[in-house]
Amino acid sequence: DSGVTQTPKHLITATGQRVTLRCSPRSGDLSVYWYQQSLDQGLQFLIQYYNGEERAKGNILERFSAQQFPDLHSELNLSSLELGDSALYFCASSVGLFQETQYFGPGTRLLVL
């Protein structure tokens, strides 16, 4: 158990809908990262937050947004969902800002029908 929690574990929704994925980092970790993992594209970095502020952006679509709250938990919002958004979404956390060892949560499996 990495200490990172993610909810929900599974999510099934329809195209055009909006969903929110939630992540709680390990105790003491200030950075939260979001990744998308699909069968054909591997693990893709989406975005990083550090102590409530956005610090790095990867291949995140404009339809996706994230935030980190004062208690350091984070939410990833996915809107106008498309079939291709079906994937595993992982949250990871680390102590500091510069992406040293990241600890991954169990992931949320999203299926868009």
Place this chain on the structure above:
Amino acid sequence: GESVGLHLPTLSVQEGDNSIINCAYSNSASDYFIWYKQESGKGPQFIIDIRSNMDKRQGQRVTVLLNKTVKHLSLQIAATQPGDSAVYFCAERPGGFKTIFGAGTRLFVKA
């Protein structure tokens, strides 16, 4: 759980043998490298890391080798066990904030 990366390179080894998983990284400026293990239905799990000022680092049953000349990273697993069966990812950090993950290699351990 659902298989990740159905078309990943695959390494099949006999239980008890040593495994070597290779990774070519892309950026000469990368200063930090990590190996992760991902079991079916789970998130990636940190195995071992190495900084660019080193060429070898050992952990428990695992060794990472770094060859900066040819931008190559390898993970050696000694006395491979069935529990080592997983997808292994290398990751590089080309300075700054972003970490780039490789495509992964699937390791099968035959009993």
